[in-house]
Amino acid sequence: MSASPFFNEDHEGIREMARDFADRALSPIAAEVDRTDAFPLDVVKQMAELGFLGLKIPEAYGGLGLDMRSYVCAMEELARKSVTATLFLSSANSLATAPIVLSGTEAQKQAYLPGVAAGERFIAFGLTEPNAGSDAASLTTRAERDGDSYLLNGRKCFITFAPMASQAILYAKTSPDKGAKGITAFVVDMSLPGVSCGKHEEKMGQRGVPVSDIVLEDVRVGADCVIGEVDMGFLNAMKTLSVGRVGVAAMSLGIAQEAVDLAVSHTKNRVQFGRPLCKNQAVAFMLADMETRLNAARGLVYHAAWLMDNGQPADKAASMAKYFAAEAAVSIVNQSLQLHGGYGYSREYEIERLYRDVRIASIYEGSSQVQQMVISGAMLK
Structure with a gap:
């Protein structure tokens, strides 16, 4: 590169x-x-x-x-x-x-x-709920003040690392009438009474890390567990997700690069009709398309990271990077599998795993449609 x-x-x-x-x-x-x-x-x-x-x-x-x-x-x-x-x-x-x-x-x-x-502590991030995915502000988990502490009740879903986490950062409504402006962030010990995990999610891809619900039933936490200011948690979550979106975009680049490399190797070595597959113009043009979109995505991701490092507004850039890189990666992996033919459908080949691993990229940490909302919102405000 x-x-x-x-x-x-x-x-x-x-x-x-x-x-x-x-x-x-x-x-x-x-x-x-x-x-x-x-x-x-x-x-x-x-x-x-x-x-x-x-x-x-x-x-x-x-x-x-x-x-x-x-x-x-x-x-x-x-x-x-x-x-x-x-x-x-x-x-x-x-x-x-x-x-x-x-x-x-x-x-x-x-x-x-x-x-x-040090790799000795795992902390889960709990924002998503059964009825509050893309619309995170509509979460229903509650945190009611009770003397010097808070009582938390609710359910978070699809929480990565939940079963192995020692703590979880959870977002709950402390002022329900204020909507997004009434959400507070808490750091909650997963061993507290009333905290439990749901069933292990059998995922399509990105296997090897446990994912489950986190259930909160009258969980008492001290006021010292509040992260930042009361009722200001939604802003904290959105700033965190901007960082996360660039991370998912970078992950998408890596998957797409591997898919391109696999496609180039396979089409150079696979001989059909007396010549390597890559000598067919239709195949060569597919490779060209994959390489072009990969590098276009790379430019958006690198630019968003550069903006963040230089203290410049980067929310729109982060969303553009995540949106484009994720969609490009999904398409590139799909094309690479197509070029592998029947071999690409076999679990003995790496591209089959990449096909399953990449699919979530355009869904988690804000789906592609949510990124379009963020981008257009920044354009039209």
Whole structure:
């Protein structure tokens, strides 16, 4: 891949380290992780030792304190060989920690961030509910003040890491009459009375990390569990999701790059009608289309990360990056599988797993339709 004006030598150093780790440690286990639906925790520990889980966590709390572009480089490279590995990376540097980094107290940062960076603590992010997915502001989980504490009741769904998390960042309505302006963020210990997990979700792809509901029944938490200001949690969630969207976009780049590489290799080596498949103009043009859309997506993702690193407004750019990169990746993987023919439908081939892994990219952390709402909303305000 050619150099980008958005990156410097330090970023490329992170990229090379991530690429080496992906090829050496992730590629050999990716198929087994998919088959068993279990990711080796010793590999997670290796990721922590290399600094991947603390890339964006400030140095004062055990992280490396690096920027968004470093995160994008690592996400893109790890996703080439194991999308599941990127879930550990993105959780640690985005959904699990960004709410606390953005709005948490010093005590909360000291209590939770070092353990995440070290790979010793997993924190779930709970915003989605059965009737509040794309319309996150309509969540119904309640947090009622009761003396010096709050009582939480409600249900979160499709929560990544829930069964193995020690804490969860949960969003609940403290002032229901205020709508989105009445939501508060809490950090909740998963071992508290009244907290339970629903059934394990059998996912189509991105297997190896548990996903389940989180059920809250009269869960009592102290006021010191509030993240940021009361009734200001929705803003915290939206800022966190902007970071998460660029992460999903970078993950999409990695999956799409692997799909392109697989398609090029297969069509160069597969001989039909006396010549390699790639010598057919229709096939060659498909490859050209895949490569062009991949690099167009890469430009949007890199630009959004650059804006964030330079303190410029990036919400629209993050949504454009996530929208375009996710849709491009889904299409590119589909085309790559098509070029593999019947082999692409076999679980013995990597492209079959990529086909299942990529499909969620245009759905989670804001579906493509939600990104269109954000983009058009920014245009028309």
